[in-house]
Amino acid sequence: MKDLKVVFMGTPDFSVPVLQGLIDTCNVIGVVTQPDKEVGRKKEIEFSPIKKLAIANNIKVLQPEKIRTDFQCVLDLNPDIIITCAYGQIIPVEILEYPKYKCINVHASLLPKYRGGAPIHRAIINGEKETGITIMYMAPGMDDGDIISQEKISIGENETVGELHDKLSIMGKELLLKTLPSIIDGTNERIKQDETKVSLAKIIKKEDEVIDFNDSAINVHNKIRGLSPFPGGYALLEDKRVKFYKSKVEKTNIAALPGTIVKVDKTGMYVKTNDELVVIEELKIEGKKRLTIQDLLNGMNKEELLNKIFRKE
């Protein structure tokens, strides 16, 4: 496959291993990624992870504002195949139909479940026991093309979205490289998605990051790990925003208002929900660094925390 002319379209960290895999095995003639944005406190311009990798490998980088209209530059590269992975824009049909071997997408869910922009987050938040990677032909709609191959992975009870993200990212690369030869020689499968089983994984918005302890412990726990380490689920404690990073569920018969800190020791901060307890093991208080509860207690008395109540906005 060394002479296969590939154009890769992607943006975030998730797509980095996939691009690296293609660089190692194919002739990547160009990379398309989102335009540079001002990022962070100082509004410094930062290149996307994919752009950085492309530059390091002397690969041409294209960053059209709107791929829907600015697609000619991609066609001009005259690729044999286009591979996309978390690019971030809808790709117009002019591009999809152009390459000899069409456009192939690497998606982080078992389609038709979790179509959309945040499949890993949503799978964990919803308490799924398994998810996976889908390699598919792209179609004009959102993640609705025909499936070529899939691979499953189970989700651990306390696994965070960060941990799962990294595993799926590697799995995406491996499944793509395994599947690619069959696409080139035309022996691949091509399965239509079952439209009756479609679900959507909408991107995470501000209001999705609020942790409401007036919910079941398992839901709170799933939301915390489904947002950890980024963007981080939070609640307010005495006007300070506290983000949660690690947690687990523990049964209790203690009666207390949802959100109350009923116990604190070096193993964690035990917070009541509307049924059981959620044990917070790692958090970050506004203005501070991310800390384990043991580190937090080294710097403050546990009585300062006991019986305080977390609330939402």
Added chain:
RNA sequence: CGCGGGAUGGAGCAGUUUGGUAGCUCGUCGGGCUCAUAACCCGAAGGUCAAAGGUUCAAAUCCUUUUCCCGCAA
């Protein structure tokens, strides 16, 4: 120059308002107790208080500048 918080032994913090010998909770190392321990007791090491400059008899503390970290907003 978008707004705000922060930087103090390896970790987390107090001390800064009102300048005057570097403190707490842990960790580490050594010893003791114990059937044993993440428990308890005794002891030790480890910090030019982010950096530079200034004020002062004297600066972690007051003034100026810089760097890095965190939250918000984009």
